[in-house]
Amino acid sequence: MASASWSSRLSELGVTLPPVVPPLAAYQPAVRSGDHVYTSGQLPMVGGELMSRGKVAEGAEGNVTPEEAKAAARQAALNALAAIDDLVGIDSIVRIVKVVGFVASGTGFxxxxxxxxxxxxxxxxxxxxxxxxxxxxxxxSELPIGAPVEIELIVEVAS
Structure with a gap:
């Protein structure tokens, strides 16, 4: 698939990029250096709120289930793509180079x-x-504002 069709691919999948999440501290959501864009750690924010809060564990009441955390990781990745789109445009992505995921984990998870x-x-x-x-x-052991996951992306973009 040609890189110029990523926005079309999003439409085909019925996926809409969310608005860029405003920084919670002193950083930029995404920064370009040469042919790469690095995102700051993105939380699973929807409409200015975390979609879930807490530590990920199996069967412990009050914690986030692994399935809920997986959905949160998907949302955090969408937020990272939104930051990239805002900076350079989604269609400039050549490839995804690296994903770093942090999971606030309960004991034994x-x-x-x-x-x-x-x-x-x-x-x-x-x-x-x-x-x-x-x-x-x-x-x-902990992530900002009680988030269960945080996702960073490194992507290669067209020159």
């Missing part, structure tokens, strides 16, 4: 890769082979 698949699978749906990427899925 080791399913971080499955959670971050929410982001990776979305990128595969949109970008096909150009969406295949290197990745890290890291468990952490």
């Amino acid at each position: 080791s399913g971080q890769p499955g959670v971050v698949n929410g982001a990776s699978e979305l990128l595969g749906e949109i970008f096909g082979d150009a969406g295949r990427h290197a990745r890290s899925a890291v468990g952490v």
Whole structure:
């Protein structure tokens, strides 16, 4: 698929990029350096609110389930794509280079890769082979404002 068709691909999938999430501190949502764009860590924000809050765990009341966290990772990846689109335009993406996913993990939770698949699978749906990427899925004790996941993208863009 030619890179000029990413916006068309989003339409085909019925996916709409959300508005760019305003920074919560002193940083830019995305920065370009040469042929790469680096996003700041994106949280699963929808309409200015976290779509879920808490630590990811299996079966513990008051925590985020792995399935909810996977959906949150998908939303965070959409927010990262929105930041890229705002900076350089979605159609300038050549390929997804790397995804870094942080998962606020309850005691004993080791399913971080499955959670971050929410982001990776979305990128595969949109970008096909150009969406295949290197990745890290890291468990952490806390994330900003109680978010269950945070996603960063590094993408190659057209010169």
